[in-house]
Amino acid sequence: MIEVRELTKSYGPTVAVNRVSFDAHAGEVLGFLGPNGAGKTTTMRILTCYLSADAGSATVAGYDVFEESIEVRKQIGYLPESAPLYTDMGVLEYLNFMTQVRQLPKSQRKERIRSVIDTCGLEGVIQKDIGELSKGYRQRLGLAQSLIHDPPILILDEPTSGLDPNQIIEIRNLIRDIGQEKLVLFSTHILSEVSATCSRVLIINNGEIVANGTPAELASQAKGEEIVHIAIRGPQAAVEAELNELAFVSQWTSVETTNGILAYQISATQESNAAEELFHVVVQNGWSLTELRQESADLEDVFLNLTDKEQTQVQKQQSAEQADDNNDDA
């Protein structure tokens, strides 16, 4: 439903979005993940026809965002970052205004307003002015506004920012429900949100897409070594000798030793089933096991890997340049 090809947009000398390409289809919840200033918002603004790109093309439901912008806008429900709303309007008045500018037929307006009020849990505040609403309710009203014309595509810019944990869970569930049949594109810089909600993740950094896949795929890419935390009650010398013997243990460090319990952090080679093997070793030697925990590489590692690398490169370049400058001075 969305096809983006080589999209590029710069603000003056800063390249906000750099040759971004991706596809998205109905029934997908696509998460845009990236550090602040990575180009998530700019990409969304281009797709919603708020800004135009310097180069590249994008089509939404078959319509070109530059040539057929009005048609594109009809297909999209958009919630900008921090849910900007008219604070001097009432909640119902606002929703009613949105049904008008969304050109809904008069006969459907009431029904649609009713429906979004139910979906977004706004019953309690329909009599209020938007200015009186808390951040959470504004966010919900923003979402209600984006759903009012029942669009096939929903674009949400950080929909859960500023919400409390309960509200975050509600919104995530809502996004998942909507994503069953529609296309939801939402941005976030919170990692757990992505694994909790998305069927696919795009990681953006410095305006470029650095990863594209399901959360599970990305996590498996990142797996290099498995980390196992183990605590054993047994003779220290014998335990450590055994650890040195084991082929799959590439490295181990003693974390702490208290009351005869030895805690270790063990790095094991990939796909060695380290936790299970360690369990057998402990049992065979007649020691007792007080803790065994395997840390799996997750999205966080992917994210850090992909976004840090480039930043360190930039830092390195900068420090190299600084060094050059210093040399020149000398």
Next chain:
Amino acid sequence: MTNIAAIFKKEFRSYFNSPIAYIFITFFLGLSSWLFFRGFFFGNQAEMRLFFVYMPWIFLFFVPAVTMKLWAEEKKIGTIEILMTLPIRDYEVVLGKFFASFALLIVTVLLSLVIPFSVMYVGDPDGGIIITGYIGLLLMGAAYLAIGLCASTLTENQIIAFILGIFTCFVLLIIGEDIVLFNAPDWLFPIFRYLGLGAHYSSILRGVLDSRDIIYYLSVIGFFLYLSTLAVESRKWR
């Protein structure tokens, strides 16, 4: 058309949802009545000339105050991002906002009809001149509104929009004044005389509703609304 109407309704109601409309109407009527009646009884003539003569200067400060928030506020709080991603064309939003501010101006000016009725009560003024005067007033007010609206598209700061609006109206107003005209270089004289907002207004005040003056005001309005549309579109220029 329905889009323009939706924007119009929203903006017009928002004037009355906030104190702006009430403050505007009260102070405008208070100030204009005071300035008019202060001299009226000394003049000992049942005419409205003084009222209309003050108007370009009163409007200078009041009208940009009506338009300053129309775009600046949208930009400041970010609602422009929802507004401009609706399936509405930019010019429809510009027109909707313009008509809303014009409607507020019409309401205000209608309320000031108390003044001519008072004058009719104490004397027998020339009704024709009063009617053309009011038409001139609305035309000039609409031109100020278009200028103020345009100023508001250029900034997200309402104060800047206000000052910029006043300044632009002021410049367009005084270039038609005699003092400026006589000191202007010869080649600028006809241009200034034609472009001056006030000169066309004074000819309407004389009771002559000339199509040239009407065309002039409509072109000023059209020009600044066009500029506003361009300014709103400029976010999408590549």
